[in-house]
Amino acid sequence: MSSTTANRRGAHAAEKRPKQVHSDRVKAERRLGWYLAGPAFIVMLAVTLYPILQAFVESLFSLRLTAPDESQFIWFGNYITILTDVVWWRDLGVTLLITVITVAVELVLGFALALVMHKALKSVRGLLRTAILVPYGIITVVSAYAWFYAFDINSGYINSWFGWLPFISEDTNWFAGTWTALFVIMASEIWKTTPFISLLLLAGLAQVPGELTEAAEVDGATWWERMRRVIIPNMKAAIMVAVLFRALDAFRIFDNVFIMTNGEYGTEVLSLLAYRTSITRLEIGLGSAISVLLFICVLLIAFIAIKLFKVDLSGNTGDK
């Protein structure tokens, strides 16, 4: 990162004074930057770039782990199989649905929680923040099991507690239907990760200058007007970063679906499809192709967010 900053500075300088020669100090700083960031950069290449490249190469083969001798180079055959199969598009639809609904609900709830934390009295602020953060501190697999057992038709208590609601009865089998199962999966996901989004929004809320809201108040702006015209526009960067982070995270959802339904009854998501193809079916070629496509989808989301919605990732950290 230091080298990037140095390069940027260098580039600005070059525009103004084309023939500028770097001083020894700048050179030494650059060198130090590389010394500091270099090892991490190499490790990153080793643990991310290498597996990605290997996955891409393997995605061009028809390769089964238990029959390595029958491996065959088939160009983009695996990609054609995947993209012409309704399973891929159905799973993509389910994944996008979970992403959109959970992120939208989390944003609203997270914002409300952030406001509560921001406005809370100093004496209860610490306690409140801890209480709100508890779900986020629970391991996803554990929370998934907790939700599963609560809704399970044999061991769950939800059916008997909420039996008075018109759409719930003793015989409601939540995990046997697509929509009911997705409801539980999304509810669990929202419960678990809303604290994360509320923390990011709290940081954004704290950055809104107090003078602006006070001035608006003096001018007679209502609470809603202050929110809409002062607070939200001033924390747009924080909101966009929160949405981007959560969207990327939600798109890769795995644990909740794996534990609760294992993707059955139309609840399969893309990560689970990749897992089942690579790990369960041991079809390394086909599974790698799914993983590569999943990676491209994630890149696409990040690209859309950063380029089209102009999310400024550095703005939030003050590294401008």
Place this chain on the structure above:
Amino acid sequence: MSKQLNRGDRPRPRRSPQFKATLGSLALTATLLTGCAAEAESPTLTWYINPDDGGQAELAKRCTEAANGQYRIETSLLPRDAAAQREQLARRLAAGDSSLDIMSIDPPFIPELSVFLEPVPDDVAERTTRNTLDGALAGAMWQDELVTVPFWANTQILWYRESVAEAAGLDMSQPVTWDQIMEAAANQDKELGVQGAPAESMTVWVNGLIESAGGRILRNPGAPADELELGLTSDAGREAARIIGTIGDKGLGGPGLATSTENDSLTQFQTDAGSFMVNYPFVWPAMNAAVEAGTLDQSVLEDTGWAVWPRVHADRPAAPPLGGINLGVGANSDHPELAFDAIECIVQPEHQTYYFLTNGNPPSNSQAYEDPRIEDQFPMADTIRKSLELAAPRPQTEYYNEISTGIQQEWSPPGGVEPDTTPAQTQEFILAVLRGEKLL
């Protein structure tokens, strides 16, 4: 090492800390090597076991003692789920892991893993299968060869509430059919204990029904993926679909049928809605333990009876599901001969008896049933033994996972199963997956 010491004796003051470190690590390596050399006299065999109540660990201990220092057996635990056990074994075997000396393997996964297994020597095969029950032996074979040694064999039997059978007028001393128990459950307003979840238990049920009706899911075991012929659309396949579809459609399996596994069936059987249930023998120790713990009324236990799996056709014996564990030796094991020695010790009849009595897993060897303690503790042992003689393995192929998952996806929930369409759709889907044209 002495050469290194001499080099180090030369005066090199600036490097002395490094030299000390090198010297230290060399000394440590030497110590470790000496330790290893001492232990090398009795090699350690690793036995990858499925989770149980400690029976396999105890057998490992007993056989280590019996080996008189020739080898030591250490156990290493596999995941609880059978499919996850297969995944771990397949990945380790494919990577050439030499620690896979002995493995506890579920029979349906044997064909797929057989390429990585050490062939069973003829003399070992002869000695270990002398009194093996037919069903258990069939599950240990692949392409007419014994590739694993049968250890314990599991099978489903029909558990029933005597009061319900009596009220329905069923003579349980005679074989009963699926239609009879379905009618009895409907008339008595009770629920059937069957496994309708999209899990391995669904394939077990479908295979049991098709085999009992005289058909086979896979017609040409051992054929390459694109040449496999399935028998799901046969009369037997349609009959299986009719039974499963009717149970689902009429709600005979209760509201939880679509997600019901073996444990859920047991829970349901213990309630007032319980009537007939197809399930494994673990049910008996589990119910006894529940009575002891005070969570189940003694009267339920006293009202429980058992019989061989229901027939599909009244004039044709049932072919109940077969499960269990066989023992295999990894082809990359450093001590295959010792591993087979150890296996011979593990599977001997008295050990199988011990394992049944303490862990509730039925022996694959008929001789092991002769111990009088078995009849005391498992009054249904004779039914289990008969069932194991009739039992039929699930499709034996390297592509078992594709076939099984395809069935699970198409036959769940049971309410949606139609005899005219489901078998044909399943067959078409599985064959397309095997040809690499579809995702699973």
